[in-house]
Amino acid sequence: MNGYSRQTNTAAMMQLLQSWTASGWLRMLDLSFARFLLSLEIQPPALLPLAAALLAHLEGEGHTCLDIARFLREPARYLSGPPEMLSAIQEQLQHWPDLQPWIDQLSPCRVVTQIDQQPGATPEDGSETPLVLDQGCLYLRRYWRDARDIARSLTERVTCSIHHPVQTESLHPLLSLLFPNDAATARESVPWQKIACALAMRGRFSIITGGPGTGKTYTAARLMALLMAQAREPLRIVLAAPTGKAAVRINESLHSAIAQLPPLGHLNAAELSAAFTRLGPARTLHSLLGAKPGTRRLRHDRQHPLDLDVLIVDEASMIHQEMMAALLRALPEHAQLILLGDQDQLASVEAGAVLADLCSDAGAYDPDTCTWLQATCDCPLEARHSHINPLSTGVVRLQRSHRFNAGIGALADAVQQGATASAMEILHREDVLDWYNAPEIPQILQLVDSAAGYRPLWDTVRQGGGKVSEEHTLWVQRVLKKYAAFRLLCALREGPWGVTGINQAVEDHLQETGTLNIQGLWYVGRPVLMTRNDPQLSLSNGDIGITLPDPEGKWRVYFPAGDASPRVILPSRLKYCESAWAMTVHKSQGSEFQHTALILPPQDSPVTSRELLYTAITRAREIFSLFAPATGLEQAIARRTQRMSGLLAALQKASKYGN
Numbered sequence: 302m303n304g305y306s307r308q309t310n311t312a313a314m315m316q317l318l319q320s321w322t323a324s325g326w327l328r329m330l331d332l333s334f335a336r337f338l339l340s341l342e343i344q345p346p347a348l349l350p351l352a353a354a355l356l357a358h359l360e361g362e363g364h365t366c367l368d369i370a371r372f373l374r375e376p377a378r379y380l381s382g383p384p385e386m387l388s389a390i391q392e393q394l395q396h397w398p399d400l401q402p403w404i405d406q407l408s409p410c411r412v413v414t415q416i417d418q419q420p421g422a423t424p425e426d427g428s429e430t431p432l433v434l435d436q437g438c439l440y441l442r443r444y445w446r447d448a449r450d451i452a453r454s455l456t457e458r459v460t461c462s463i464h465h466p467v468q469t470e471s472l473h474p475l476l477s478l479l480f481p482n483d484a485a486t487a488r489e490s491v492p493w494q495k496i497a498c499a500l501a502m503r504g505r506f507s508i509i510t511g512g513p514g515t516g517k518t519y520t521a522a523r524l525m526a527l528l529m530a531q532a533r534e535p536l537r538i539v540l541a542a543p544t545g546k547a548a549v550r551i552n553e554s555l556h557s558a559i560a561q562l563p564p565l566g567h568l569n570a571a572e573l574s575a576a577f578t579r580l581g582p583a584r585t586l587h588s589l590l591g592a593k594p595g596t597r598r599l600r601h602d603r604q605h606p607l608d609l610d611v612l613i614v615d616e617a618s619m620i621h622q623e624m625m626a627a628l629l630r631a632l633p634e635h636a637q638l639i640l641l642g643d644q645d646q647l648a649s650v651e652a653g654a655v656l657a658d659l660c661s662d663a664g665a666y667d668p669d670t671c672t673w674l675q676a677t678c679d680c681p682l683e684a685r686h687s688h689i690n691p692l693s694t695g696v697v698r699l700q701r702s703h704r705f706n707a708g709i710g711a712l713a714d715a716v717q718q719g720a721t722a723s724a725m726e727i728l729h730r731e732d733v734l735d736w737y738n739a740p741e742i743p744q745i746l747q748l749v750d751s752a753a754g755y756r757p758l759w760d761t762v763r764q765g766g767g768k769v770s771e772e773h774t775l776w777v778q779r780v781l782k783k784y785a786a787f788r789l790l791c792a793l794r795e796g797p798w799g800v801t802g803i804n805q806a807v808e809d810h811l812q813e814t815g816t817l818n819i820q821g822l823w824y825v826g827r828p829v830l831m832t833r834n835d836p837q838l839s840l841s842n843g844d845i846g847i848t849l850p851d852p853e854g855k856w857r858v859y860f861p862a863g864d865a866s867p868r869v870i871l872p873s874r875l876k877y878c879e880s881a882w883a884m885t886v887h888k889s890q891g892s893e894f895q896h897t898a899l900i901l902p903p904q905d906s907p908v909t910s911r912e913l914l915y916t917a918i919t920r921a922r923e924i925f926s927l928f929a930p931a932t933g934l935e936q937a938i939a940r941r942t943q944r945m946s947g948l949l950a951a952l953q954k955a956s957k958y959g960n
């Protein structure tokens with residue numbers, strides 16, 4: 302019994318939850334939530350505090366609901382904590398071993414609304430109870446409402462066509478011009494990029510998903526040109542991304558993709574380029590929605606919609622559920638929404654797995670869609686109905702990488718498919734992959750202090766920029782470029798193998814070897830990562846700058862700004878930042894480096910997962926180094942992040958009942 306008897310008495314259950322909190326298995330927040338719900342009940346069942354604490358705990362792990370039957374089948378898959386925690390919780394769960402006892406115990410509670418499965422009985426805006434029980438899933442009310450709002454909005458967008466449906470006769474020649482049957486497309490049996498454009502032109506919602514270099518930006522540039530060429534009046538197209546860094550990157554890559562476009566319809570190349578320039582730079586979703594600092598409030602919502610016709614959002618895997626719901630509420634009814642992203646990457650830090658959910662069963666197209674694709678793309682596809690995802694008809698998965706180094710691509714594929722033996726074989730075989738399978742910190746420092754690591758950066762920093770403004774500007778650009786060539790990524794934040802430990806080890810090494818003159822927190826050459834948004838400085842969480850002397854010798858932090866000159870900030874004004882020799886894989890999303898080195902901890906950690914590995918590998922353009930013991934690698938590949946989310950259930954319900 303692991304020292305814990307099963308508790309069917311509410312007071313005893315609370316005591317048990319307190320002891321779990323004291324052991325660090327639950328957060329204080331989880332316990333407080335359970336306590337709060339008990340205070341609202343007259344005769345609370347013992348399951349209520351347990352369910353409440355588990356639901357709060359799972360929310361902290363990124364789940365947006367507790368899918369009761371799924372959770373009871375395999376609690377270990379969803380709970381992260383020591384084995385003692387798991388057995389203690391399982392011990393208690395045995396008292397309510399399947400869905401029905403949970404419904405029987407929870408549905409009479411005042412703090413729970415049970416949503417009837419009959420459409421007519423669905424409350425319009427949910428009741429005000431803190432918990433909602435819907436189709437066997439227990440939700441915190443706001444997550445239930447967000448999932449339902451997303452499902453309704455997207456279903457409505459997919460079922461109703463755009464205001465002026467594009468004629469297939471006019472679209473066909475334009476698509477043929479943009480995607481000629483050249484050598485690149487001929488290598489693919491299905492022209493997925495062309496299909497992505499055709500589907501996006503047909504509806505008000507579409508997703509273009511695919512790994513790095515599969516041409517999401519290439520396709521988006523063509524799609525924007527098509528939209529402009531077909532529009533009767535100038536379109537208000539807006540580009541956005543979840544982070545500032547990703548927004549800068551989509552700007553850069555779209556502009557170079559646009560420069561390669563052929564003339565289209567009435568638009569010649571110069572007109573297309575001018576039209577793109579007029580769109581203005583990509584925005585972060587926060588700034589687009591008008592986030593008010595320090596609050597959850599947004600300027601744009603249903604009553605104050607965004608002023609746009611087309612919204613293209615890059616790096617959509619980073620959009621969490623609450624953000625997606627807010628975005629859809631603020632989107633005008635007539636507008637087209639196009640999401641770009643890689644569904645296999647790590648999900649958002651906050652709760653939800655929106656892109657992965659929406660991309661389930663990609664490639665299942667209904668007969669109408671197949672007819673449309675035949676008419677616009679000359680592409681015969683076999684119709685297939687998806688029983689999982691009613692929106693699959695708007696999703697296109699691009700398959701072939703046009704940029705990737707073949708060795709890195711093969712490793713990413715093997716990891717994504719869970720093929721451990723094959724991943725190890727590729728790691729041993731390929732020259733561009735370095736695997737240190739008995740990692741030690743000195744090995745990491747040796748790589749860092751080499752031509753393949755930060756040595757070229759350190760040498761450039763030591764050269765200095767001089768006092769002449771033009772030369773200084775060129776030097777700053779060189780430094781930023783060298784820094785962007787290599788990056789250390791860690792699975793963990795804390796500990797000797799985490800970001801804090803590795804940053805400290807690199808700084809100790811710099812000091813011991815006298816490579817850089819480190820005498821305090823700030824030093825010339827220190828890269829810093831913003832750890833929070835700072836609206837006053839217009840810097841976002843995740844932005845990275847480097848500390849360098851200005852032409853007068855005063856220390857400044859230079860933040861790259863795409864094509865524009867770097868932003869220059871006084872170090873003393875940066876309150877929320879940390880050294881950035883190493884960063885977490887999560888923070889690296891949306892960036893790429895010529896050489897990426899990933900450090901996994903020597904002991905297994907629940908943080909290391911297949912998605913984390915895939916994300917880290919796909920940050921590397923030319924070389925990927927891995928510091929991980931074989932067992933750690935195996936365990937990471939075997940561990941799939943599966944987030945419980947009610948989004949697909951809400952979509953099925955919305956498509957069936959229209960609510």
Ligand SMILES: Nc1ncnc2c1ncn2[C@@H]1O[C@H](COP(=O)(O)OP(=O)(O)OP(=O)(O)O)[C@@H](O)[C@H]1O
Pocket residue numbers: 485486494511512513514515516517518519520554558703704
């Ligand atoms: N059909 C194609 N024909 C020729 N080149 C292509 C094609 N598709 C993509 N490319 C080229 O491949 C490279 C990668 O494309 P792109 O940047 O659009 O990929 P991506 O999926 O947006 O990558 P990431 O996720 O890393 O941003 C670019 O140089 C692009 O010009």
